[in-house]
Amino acid sequence: MEAAERRITVASRIDRLPLSSLHRRLSFVLGIGTFFDLYDIFLGGLLGAVLTPLFHLSTFETALIIGSGFFGMFIGAIVLGVVSDYIGRRSMYMVDLLIYSLFSLIAAFAPNFIWVVIFRFLAGIGLGAEPPLTDIYMGEMIPRHARGRYTAWSYTLGFFGVPLAGFVGRFVVKGSFLGLDGWRWLLIVGSLGALIVWLLRRHLPESPRWHEIRQDEASANAALTSIEEQVMREHGLKELPEPQPVVVEPQTRATIAEIFSGVYAKRTIMLWIFQILQTVGYYGFGSLAPVVLTAKGFSVVTSLGYTALSFLGYPLGSFISIFLVERIERKWLIVTSALLIALFGLSFGFATSAIVLVISGFLLTTVSNIFSNAFHIYQAEIFPTRMRGTAVGIAYSLSRLVSAILPFAALPVLKSLGPVAVFAGEAVLLVLLCLDVALLGPRSTGRTLEIIAR
Template sequence: MSTTQVLGDAPFAPAEHPHSSLTRRIDALPASVGLWSFITLLALGGFFELYDLFQTGYISTGLLAEHIFHTDQQGIFGISDQASFASATFFGLFIGASLLAPLADKLGRRLTFMFALAWYGAFSLLMAFQNSAEGVILCRFLVGIGLGIELVTIDTYLSEWVPTHLRNKAFAFAFFIQFLSVPAVALMSWMLVPTTLFGLSGWRWVIIFGALCSLIIWVIRKKLPESARWLEVKGRHADAHAVMCQMERRCGVTPSPQHIPDTREAQRKSGTFKEIWAPEYRRRTLMLMVMNFFQAIGFFGFGNWLPALLSGQGASITHSLLYAFFITLAYPLGCLFCTRFVHRFENKWQIVLSALMTVVFGTLFALQNNPVMLVVCGFMITWSNAWLTISYHAYQAEIFPTRIRARAVGFCYSFSRLSTALTSLLIGLILQYAGTPGVISFIVASMLMVMLSVGIYGPKTRGIELENI
């Protein structure tokens, strides 16, 4: 079998892998029920991450109605408690992604994954029983830390277990499951927030539902195997062989009778933060920092402000919420559609093309007053954002070696959390003074930065083993 071609800036020279090497065994796994069930279990963790992020706007009305939250200067920090709630979320996400996600490189993907999910579930449950703004916001910050760890670990875990030819398709399917949380939280909030059940306000039940389901998933996922690639890097070759045999049996493949360790990474010292700035990775790190910062503006800038943007284009409040519901269906449906083609094309160009689509349909959206065209353009922007999300999550988990993958991805991804917090303030001001066209122009400019950074500086990854990228 011929050696996969290596990019010019790859840190390791090409090497021929024997058939029984770990890399070849993973790439030989078929697209079986066993493999897809494994991917589904991973994706369910991301479902609750997005469920929690998108519930912010829905449960705030219940917190205000119960006089736990206050508006304007009456809030605990002299600003609206809703703003403090959102800021606490993203600050927690930043801490989790940048400072604690590297635990996955040290302690393992599985242990970090289970810890983050349990952390999220426990503090979500605690938040549901708070009766003060201080208590809710503090718990929200702690929940954000768990979510920040969780999403980075999912990307790392998934990229290391999925065969090369299925990586993009696996990420698309995983995000299809995760984005089902958007209509789910909308439906749960619509049914529960205005009500009181068993003496508890409806907003509390929305949180309890997410927390309890995440803890149920935690119990189910206790049997997930550790990343064989991580075990190999740590020099635990017998353990790597054992979990690889377990996955092969799960996928209906006869386990390899022998295991020839790939010691290229194991021979090097454990990864450090300093290493992501080494000459062979510096350009990738800077490229992902820029890409993450600006892509979040497009994603959350449009998604979180969609009803307000529709109202700014002349839609009534009732109609804007209805239009927003149909537009947000593009998140899961777009991901499902993407499973048909994402594995056929280079990731960096999919990022560029999806960002370009946001630019085109964003410009058209700003020029529309017709309700049908608003929904069509909004749907296409949302689908473009979903496609971008699939592509960049798969991409950033590919371009760093196993020993620093979680550390590098967490650090770069944390810049999207910072930009989201900043964007929440900026878009409010832009909408006030420049209207919907001004906001769309801001989003379009951000997506142009995504296109330039990845298009110029991003390495190619399609069909290349993780060890050779």
């Protein structure tokens, strides 16, 4: 590898920009996109609870309903994440939601559970790249001093989709509208909403940093000059502060092999282990909560109501994270919140009364999104631009694979050993996650790791 050099980069020009309406618009539009991604992720658990009695599903068939979307997301996160390093962030953003919207709409008219599984899988391919692409795009477009805060704002907006899925499910699941069962409308809402977001994304700029790593200096400069001119007009500035030269590695074409070389190998291993383990603690509750509550003896409608109340913690936790992500070292914020997830998960598993269940679930979802926002920011900061889509996309795909497998492991345990065993197992895995991050994870607050994160 060539020696690193000190020079002015696209990143250093972006980092000296004052915040503007462009940055706020990016945060809003990407947040709306994650809204439907997260809506659909947690829809799997609701569909599992609703369709099991409707189609008389076995434990394995219920697991298929819950896991099918995640299997698709596994494929999408790998393929679309890697492809985004070659065709651009904005281009991939326009592709992924169209795939999801089309197949989610088709799934709404599926005649039986097996077609629901097939079309949920295909829709999941489109959603697979959505969160890692959001992390990457925000990391490349937002100045580093506000990157954590704006990413957290974006996810805060997105996480309102989770309680929405719960409340909509609670009120439509037993009825019908225009001749369609309520559960079908849950899929239609997600599909049409995603199409609206696709229309909003048409006007997003391509990342200048992506042009830079493709060695297209003219396009990078043109895109960034347009952004700089817009910021200066908005703030009434005649000139911007001089960008600071930084030490950077030479811009080379990303390869999958490179994420396992040099300093990146340790980070890749850490992130792969992390993504496998975090899924159990984070998505485990969201995807299994309705099924766990029905196993505790509550009706489907009551279970969906309690789940919706618990899910209100997701946007609250994301909001709280806004005030923490720039003040606390990312890796230690991840470790602390993961331990709290384990604690509140055990409380939920042992609980029998409605009030304790709802409070435990609410606290669990609250700390879950402090955890989630911290790691979304963190994973985009520890790899350089040229390999970020590949490194983050492949690692994130593992979380979706585990999410797909999780119901097949957790539901039989739930059936034979009960909720306490399920959440005790999750707590053990979360402790292992904490050891992984503490021992292997580099430090990052957005101001460290600048040499290799550009």
